[in-house]
Every structure is written in structure tokens, then in C-alpha cells.
Amino acid sequence: MHPPRDIAWHEGSWLNQPERARTDGTDLLVTARGRSDFWRTTSYGFVRDDGHALLTGFPVGSATEVTFVADFAALYDQAGLLIRVDPQTWIKAGVEMSDGLPHLGAVVTRGVSDWSLAPVPEWHGREVTVRASRSGDAVTVRARCEDSPWRMVRLAPLPPAAPAAAGPFCASPERDGLQVRFTRFAQGPADMTLHLAD
Template identity: 30%
Template sequence: MLTLNIKDGKWLNAPDEFEISNHSLSFTSMPFTDFWQRTNYGYRTDNGHAYLFSTGEKEFSFTVKVQFSGKELYDQSGIMVFMDSENWLKASVEKGKSGEWLLGSVVTNHGYSDWAISQEEKDEDTVMWYRLTRKQNDFLTEVSRDGKSFRQIRMSHLFRASNEIQFGLYACSPKDSSFQTVFSCMKLEPSVWSEESHI
């Protein structure tokens, strides 16, 4: 049986300010934090904040509600799968150059990141639901504004995700800024991935 206790998570780069209750996690990002590897910009950084759970389950779905209130360029919060600094994925809402909300995803294999974005409807405080589904080394990432109707934003493969992985929540502020994120309504369940999931 799949179960998730929020207090079983472990920090990767804990922020100075955070609060964990029985049903939610909130924390404030610190300035100049990010996850990226090499591609285009040349730099490497993995000092973003992530609260991660470990599992050896090869098939599961993880859902979480994220309340995002980023203020500055590239402020971002969402979900993450992490093996090591050079092998991970993340998906999030982030602040764009013109103040718009962007829905972004990054997949990093063997130390090289890619980045895909699309524009998202803007709210003062954006609430987004994320659903991450694992099938062996493959991952389906979906989002929803109401927690009911999900749409795919990424189907990807992580070469190093053969056995135990870490997955969970993340946020960071690549520029000189900080903001609070609230994660709640977390659920771990059997995989919802079907052959029709990507249609």
C-alpha cells in the first residue's frame, strides 16, 4: 500500500524559514537559489530548496496543491524528481520577463538541462495542482487549476532513475528575491498512467 507522511521528507538545501504541519509545508525561498546544469548558460547550480521523499516504487502517482506568490523574474515553485546534481527533473510555475506566469519544466540527464515553457493564466496568487506519475524510468508530469482536470505538460525519461528515487517539492529564487510557497493536499497513490494519458 502506498502511503505518504509529510514529516518523512528530507531537505535538500533547507531554507532559513519553513513550517511543517500534519498536512502542509510552507517555506520562504532564499535569494540566488536555482537548479540548472550547463546548457546554453554554461553555469551549474543546485542550491535550490527541495523537500524530498525516497521511494523504490517503480509505478506511482503523486499529487500536490501549490500556492505560488513569486514576485521577481524566474521565481518558481513546483515538483521535482532528484537522483543527483546531474540527473533530475522539475516542473513549476515561474515569473516571466514581462511579469507573466510561465509554466515550465526542466529535464536534466547526464549533467545537461533542457527547458520548456508556455504562458499560463495570471492570478495574484497562482494556485496550481501538480501530478507526477512514474513508470519505471519514465515520468508523466501534469497540471490542473482545480485539482480535478489534469493536462500533460511533459513526458520524459531519466536514465539514472532505475531504482530508488527522491521526489517531492521545490522552490527557488534565481535572482535577488524571495517569496513564500505553500504545499498541501499531498497524495501518493497507484499509477494513473494509461496508454491514453498523453492524448
């Protein structure tokens, strides 16, 4: 895996401006608007497209990484990496509070959303990195906590001709006042293989 280059926060463009966003040293502190989310139809019957994401281009052959502190309290507090083509085609992956625990998961949306989760209680309050690698017709999503090994999260389709953007996201479906500390935003070449040695 090639080391990515850091992207300055000002290089991204906001999809849905958050309540507040400010730098704190090299970090970005983002306060989500209350009742914000990304979701499309499945099970709940509603469409939400008002979560916050700071996006830059995500071409085929590239990988994007986002690092943040997974310090959440309320149901569905969430942050991570969003990949977006249009309102009906997107992927979000990261950490989300569910059933009182932080969970590592992903939502893949192609017209309607699906959702997968795995509990990671040991990640609470620690730095988490989510990495999306775009190659051919697919995106490979991985995550890790601090310096632990990469964990496979999702392999999802993304048409190679689709113009996509990617970057840090957060949302707060159930409350006001969620603040997320993002510590890194980076991009580099796509991973050469689906299975990584470390």
C-alpha cells in the same frame, strides 16, 4: 487515476535546507534562500544545485503530487515538484515567473538541462497541482489549476533501475524573500495510461 495518500511534511527530507520552513495549519510555508536554483550548464554556463526540495522515495509504479499556491512576483520565482536521482539527473516541473507572467514548465536534466514553458497567466495566485507518474522507463508529468482538467506537461525518460526521490521544491534565483505555500504532498499508484479522460 487512483486517489493518492497524503504524506506528512515531516516524512520528507530536505535537499538544501530553506531559509525557513514552518507549518501553518495543514500547509507548509517555505521561504527560499536568495539566489537559489536548480540548473545545469545549458546556455547560461553555470551549475546551480541549491534550490530547496522536500523529498521522499519515488519508486517505479508510483505517482507523486504536490499542490501549492502560484503567487510569484519576481523573474524566475518558481515552485512545484522535483524528481531527483543525482546532481546530474533530475526533473523539475511547476510554475515559474518569466517575462512578467507565470508559466507552466519543466526542466529535464541528464548531464545538461533543457527547459520548456507555456504561459498560464490565469493561474496566478491560485492552487496548482503537479503530478509525476513513474512507469517503466518514463515519467509522465501533468498539472492542473484547482479543479480544471489535467494538462500534459512532459514525458521524460527515467531509467527504471535508478533510485529516485520526489517532492515539493521551490527556488528564488533573482531575489531574497520568496515564500511559497504548499498545501498538499501525496503519493499513490502510477497512472495506468498516458492519456487521461479527465
